[in-house]
Amino acid sequence: MSLYDWLFNPSGLTPHGFCLLWAPGLIVLHAVSDAVIGLAYFSIPWALASFVAQRKDLEYGWVIQLFVAFILACGTTHFMSILTLWSPVYGIEGIIKLITAGLSIATAVILWPLIPKLVALPSGSQLKLLNSQLACTGQEQERTAQLLRESETQVRKSNTELENRVKERTAELEAANARLSHALEQRDLLLREVYHRVKNNLQVIDSIVTLQARRLSDPDAQNALQGLRRRLYALGLVHQQLMSSSDLKTFDVAPFLKELSENIIEGIGGRDISLSVHAIPLDVGLDFAIPLGLLVTELVTNSLKHAFPDGNGRIEVLLDRRDDGTMVLVVSDNGSGYDILEASRKEKAPGLGSTLIDGLVSQLKATINIRRTNGTISEVLFVHDEAP
């Protein structure tokens, strides 16, 4: 028997109805049941195929396709069962069952390992939950963004207010600054004016003294007035130096001492006296410069008057700071040696010069030491705090 005959030539076999003894009840029961099952099995894959066709986004859609093929094959076997009731095409029926078997086993084999993957697929409710959570987060974000926008507006407003306040404050400060600068200018102007007036008044007094001296015939009286003029000059010179200083409060003592000493030597003229003045740079104020200037005036005058009977010699003025900070003023000459303080002690009434020296030394809180070795050396020690 050839394979073709075995499949398509069933002669010699009996139809399945024969086994049922052609009992109409059984025939009808099997035929109708298989027909209903077959129709249902054809309907289900159609529905599934239509579903897959419409849901292009389905993951594992091919598994459903496999179901479609498997169920179609199953349906076909039921129709073949109806056919074999009357026609014994068991070969074709077997082939179709074989195809069905292949599809069923393939589906069964493929399905098991697929289960965990399918389980892992998010379900609709999960997606819905996620979606609602996402929606919540979105709303949250929108609220945050809104809050951010509000605070941004607030910050911008505060910033503007701050800028305005800074502007106002700056303007106030500038105005205050201008007022202060103006007040300072006024103060400087006033100070200069005061120094100017003081100097002018001293010059007026000097003029009066000059005029008075010319009217006196007594040499002692004339000398006394010349001495007064020297002291007035020292006072005036302090104010002149102050007026030309940048801060109107202090000036360098060195040029002051030089100018002062030169004037005294020139004033008691007609002699050949050499003078040297050495002073460290030192900023001094009015309170210190006046007693210092007057003291130098007395000491230099003293040397000029007593040291050089023959009219020539040398006078040195020195201002220095010792290592321990003490200031030392030295007025020395190479003359005959004369201690004004000792001389005045010997006399009953002390002279004006020694009285002034005593007073000025006290004023400076200084000590004075006069030595006679190759001339007279007057050494004044005192403490000078730097002018503030």
Add this chain to the structure above:
Amino acid sequence: MRALKKTVLIVEDEHLIAMGLSAQIEDMGLQVCATADSAERAVAEALTHRPAIVLMDVRLRGEKDGIDAAKAIHDGVGSKVIFITGSREQKTIERIGLDHPFATLFKPISDRQLRAAVNDAMRDVDHV
């Protein structure tokens, strides 16, 4: 230009200071031709007396000051001008500098400074 006379004009608004300066000048053996207390008077006296030397204060009576007067006297008469100023302000000193000053003395002026400046000026005049 006519010759200058060996006299000194004193321009100073403080009369006592002017008198003191006059005494000092006379003690040097020189003659004071006049004193003036304003710029206008100073220029008029200088034109009249043609002094060799003018001692000039900066602050004077009236609108104009010594610097204005000095310029007019320098241009019109040619006297040597010695400024005697109480001010040490930079502005004043700069203005004086533009004015052909022979010398500038700052108050208080000592006999020595005055004598030196006047003698120098007189020597200059002698040379002309």
